[in-house]
Amino acid sequence: MREGPSDRNEGEMAHTCRGTIDLSTAHFDREDYCGIMLTSGAKTYHLKAGSEVERQQWIIALELAKAHAVHMLQNHSDDSGDDDDDDETTSPTDKSELQSTIKNLSLKLDDLSTCNDLLAKHGAALTRSLNELDGLRIPYDSSEKLKAVNERATLFRITTNAMINACRDFLALAEAHSRKWQRALQYEQEQRIHLEETIEQLAKQHNSLERAFRNSLSGRAPDPSRSFSHGSVLSKGEDSEEDEDTEYFDAMEDSTAFITVISEAKEDRKTECGTTGPADWTPADDVLDGASLTPKGPPRVKRRARIPDKPNYSLNLWSIMKNCIGRELSKIPMPVNFNEPLSMLQRLTEDLEYHYLLDKAALCTCSVEQMCLVAAFSVSSYSTTVHRIAKPFNPMLGETFELDRLEDMGLRSLCEQVSHHPPSAAHHVFSKNGWSLWQEITISSKFRGKYLSIMPLGAIHLEFQASGNHYVWRKSTSTVHNIIVGKLWIDQSGDIEIVNYKTKDRCQLKFLPYSYFSKEVARKVTGVVSDGQGKAHYVLSGSWDEQMEYAKVTHSSPSSPRTDGKHKTVYQTLPAKPLWRKYPLPENAENMYYFSELALTLNEHEEGVAPTDSRLRPDQRLMEKGQWDEANTEKQRLEEKQRLSRRRRAEACARGCSMEDEKETEAHTPLWFERRLDPLTGETACMYKGGYWEAKEKQDWHMCPNIF
Structure with a gap:
């Protein structure tokens, strides 16, 4: 990360290295537990601290660094000299606005000068009046109070003069630095326009390259190397489509919660379902x-195998x-283009x-x-x-x-x-x-x-x-x-837990998010199937876009402790077999x-x-x-x-409903489903109440609303 413009010159900034963030415009957010999300423009970094205390220390350090970067940015702007051609880079609209602002400031300063003259005039009259009072014979106590009033009037006149002089100096300083401020504003505006044009141009180039790539592949056979295989790594520049705006995650130390060791199959090995030999897996083996x-x-009804080709519509997504x-x-409100x-x-x-x-x-x-x-x-x-x-x-x-x-x-x-x-x-x-x-x-x-x-x-x-x-x-x-x-x-990312509520069997599936630093196969999925007592029976592995495999667990044991004291479970399994494989996509x-x-x-x-x-x-x-x-x-x-x-329903409810049931009546009532309490999850969900297929058989759709 860089703190400010003084760390790099303009030539370096145009070719900055991967992973830099300008702290002067960065934003920090706390994530769950020890996570920190650092955002600057289109870049997002997910950082992870060792503890909550360490995370707070990092947050404080980053905030201090941001303040320092902002201060350096201001100093850098103040130190830049005024060029003679500054006025040429300022648009006519900006010039007129600046001149109008300076004119208004001058008028306000004239008003202040008038007020100062009036204060001086009235102050002098007040001083003369006080002097005349001083010449009168008055008691000693009154004389001291009159002297104090005279001193305060003098201080008031001096303060007023100082305020007018400060206002005049402020106007002179604003006029001296107005071109510098205007140049900084103009630079930011030009950079914004340039950035939007660059983004649009890059998007067009990517679309052109993608079309050219597809055209170059027309007529080729599918690449068998793209199918999932153990140990394969997503190569940069092919499927990753990586660029500088790719979102990176920390390298995942616990990307998989277990280690699989393949052992030889034994014919006399007993299975968990009470039978021996390969017969216990016969139904699944068929699959x-x-x-x-x-x-x-072949279906009785012939279904279509194609639809009209997608038109080549261009649209500025960023706009x-x-x-x-x-x-x-x-x-x-999104157009159908997306x-x-x-x-x-x-x-x-x-x-x-x-x-x-x-x-x-x-x-x-x-x-x-x-x-x-x-x-x-x-x-x-x-x-x-x-x-x-x-x-x-x-x-x-x-x-x-x-x-x-x-x-x-x-x-x-x-x-x-x-x-x-x-x-x-x-x-x-x-x-x-x-x-x-x-x-x-x-x-x-x-x-x-x-x-x-x-x-x-x-x-x-x-x-x-x-x-x-x-x-x-x-x-x-x-x-x-x-x-x-x-x-x-x-x-796809996150964990999925599948629970059999009758037998308490569980399957823990883990979808590994793509990480530039990870050695794992892209789109990888791992899982363990356990019975109600927590004993592992099968290990699942594969990718969510290609295929899944299963391997029977023969033995499990904890691994040796790591430096951080954590353990991983080691599963000894039979050789993996295919469980599911994706259908190939249709032609075109x-x-x-x-x-x-x-x-x-x-x-x-x-x-x-x-x-x-x-x-x-x-x-x-x-x-x-x-x-x-x-x-x-x-x-x-x-x-x-x-x-x-929706407005008509709300108006009808307002006219005919009492306050108690207004909210309930305003809600939409499904036609074929009804809300029930799910006894397993304890949640209220819509469940099918019947009647649709009977209505289809009779072709009686009188209850259906006119929504199209």
Whole structure:
């Protein structure tokens, strides 16, 4: 970090080294426990102290250094000389404003001079009056008091003269330094304009290079080295897309909480589920040894395999986002240029792309084996996001989306937008293969200047009818980086705990955030599956964008203590086997928003759906067709219609509701879901109350609101 401009000359500042921050404009925030977040412009550094006391010492030191840097910056500005051509660099508007200010100051000084003359005149008259009183014969005590009054009048006149002289000196000093101040202001304005132009130019260059790179790769076969393998490292300049504005994290000392040692398999080894030999893993082996690559049966309904190519629309992202820092993303009026032609309800349904994992899990008789497949399913939902950096449409209040795929996928899915602020969606899935899934997800997202933080809130429930095993977990945090400069890329971070509330089995999954200093594979995920007694049975590893593997634990023991006294658990495992692998993307996916095979079918027109279905949303349909200008017009119309509907509900409530139930009536009531208390999590969530599929069968949609 650098303290001020005196540490470097202008030539060095143009080619500064990586990781410098001007402390004079820096901002410090305290994070959880011992963390410090240091922000300056578009750069953000996350620092970690050894203790809270040490963190406070660092905060004080940084604040003192910032004050010193500001002082040096002021001195540097004062020491710079006045050039003869200063007036030439000042715009006419700034010159006239400066001259007007000096003229006003001169007028105020003239007023002060007039006041001084009047004070001198009246002061002289007062002095004469006092002298005349002094010539009179008055008692001694009165004479002393008169003398004191005379002295005070003299002091008052001297003070007034000193004030006028100080004002005159201040005006002269302001005139002497006005050009210097104006030059500093002009320099800052020019730097701001230059920075915005540079950012826009860099963004255009990145887009051009990206298109050229894709064109150069057209016709090539996929690179097998991009698939996940142990020990592979993300190479700089390829997938990392690293630039100076990449957000760096401290090297993670405890990036993994365990160490895995592979041992040879023994045929007579007993398993945790009570059987011996390889037969104990037979149901799961059917999945892991290639079921993920097994071609699916041909559906009765032919689905589309492509959508219109994405138009090449250019838009200055910074011009829209620079005034939205720190605001809730759902409340920012965003054009469709930053969207993809799918709603958030459809994105939520897309999590079911690897539903076969749950179909196979329903066949498992061992709960810890079943947990492995459930964990793989929870990770697989993120694989569709690796290239999907565009924002889905925020659904209208009351909007729904159904996925009726009993014939080919064996399931039915229904989503409904149950709240608009904050945006919240309820989801229910029924599978004829013996499982049900439901969730209510509230999206909390913040724009932080250089990245977006997307935090899904809410629990996901999964229940298998045959065994009664009930699994609950929550989603991790997603972060979109390089919002301003560079290629956008998304990362997942945080821990996911999956709990089987019937058997108390647990799976701890850890999503490792990308770090420039880390030697770990990018997008890495690790996990341990344990039973209700805390005994580890399986170790999971892989990446959330490619594949997951499982390895059976044969023995566990603590490692040797490190210098800090901490231990890691050492797991001896059998050789790892594949658990899940991502489907390849369709041909020409880069021009179709990187949609997967399932995503391409989600917005396909379908007869018989509810009038509130996302497929019928006009702005989303126009965007898919490539008519973005018309889509933006429709989007504004729909949003205004939704605001008008909300105002009407509030007015109707104000007229017909009592004070007690006004708040409750003002809230939106979902059509197909109802709020219930979840006995497992203790939270209130929207759960499916039934009726949708029956209404579809009868084609009776009279209860649906007109939202489009």
